[in-house]
Amino acid sequence: MAFSRDDEIYSEGEVADYLYKVESGAVRTYKILSDGRRQIGAFYLPGDVFGLEVSDEHQLSAEAISESTILVVKRSALIALAARDPGVARQLWMFTAQALDRMQSHMLLLVRSAQEKVACFLLEMGERLSATEAMELPMSRQDIADYLGLTIETVSRTLTMLQTKSTIALPTSRRIVVRNRAALRRLNA
């Protein structure tokens, strides 16, 4: 299935009938907090699976960040299959456990300083986009801020500061070149 920028894929509270795999593009899952802020739970890039939940309702909403093609699989079919095929069951379990790992790293991120958050984010995206030199971020500053639990201003300032220290370069606002990965890792630590 094809989705355009900001298209809703599913909404919080909706019945979780499907599993999804990103073929191209990028997806964010998020929740709107009572004070109106939006917290992003995760970003999904090509190859990633999302929509896995125990409860039969989605806990977060999902939206396409950019033009995306998403593979959609009926959940009940997969669960039925898993009941018969231990290999599928194992796969299902592995995907859930991977999501758990990612969630845990994200949780550990959220208790750190703004600098550390941004540094970790850049390293994570560098890996996941398998960027050698420059990377083109699919998400806006607002998305990054909501993922890291910061304001857009703090993200912007932190990036500017990293640029000033020549740790990164910002040819355009979406394109980031990591000049000094070691310095980022030090912040990351």
Next chain:
Amino acid sequence: MAFSRDDEIYSEGEVADYLYKVESGAVRTYKILSDGRRQIGAFYLPGDVFGLEVSDEHQLSAEAISESTILVVKRSALIALAARDPGVARQLWMFTAQALDRMQSHMLLLVRSAQEKVACFLLEMGERLSATEAMELPMSRQDIADYLGLTIETVSRTLTMLQTKSTIALPTSRRIVVRNRAALRRLNA
């Protein structure tokens, strides 16, 4: 198996050979951050299962918070069993997915204000300890602080403030009476 206060159950990086179920007492899993702070990943109370990981290494360390008895199950045995018995596989998946849900709530907690964090924590513990009136917390202020990503002072001040507003009462530092659950829920929101 029996563990005393602050006994290590397993350590980060150790091979994850076992799964654990709390029979009595309480357990915390945690990670020491580079700056020396300790982030608690989760608390486990009687009935809870922990030690589930995809990777064969533990990502966090686990310690008994108080005198505890823990049921220990060989991981490989359970995984082998799951390969033959779809029911067990499903159980295993459910536990992992439940951990994912908990982790997600915890993540959402960490981006909120100190007041909201403490209020959520009290509600969560109230439910999990199935406390009708008063509850006896198994963990110290430091544990709470490290769980919520706050300092011990902020936790203490917030509790004092809630007491001043008569939302809670603190007969002793470990015993908490929720006087006005609705007010907590409002903060929680």
Next chain:
DNA sequence: CGACGCCTTGATAAATGTCAAACGTCGTGG
């Protein structure tokens, strides 16, 4: 060219952390 959206920058405010000290409680030993 102009308008709009997104990003950056600046000044100020609010929340939380840090450092320091006092307080209470509990267990120990005189």
Next chain:
DNA sequence: CCACGACGTTTGACATTTATCAAGGCGTCG
């Protein structure tokens, strides 16, 4: 039984980080 000491908690004064509010720049697309 009381005094003392250790440890966990609370409280206070101050520092730092990050958010908020406001304005300006910059690129894109009609």
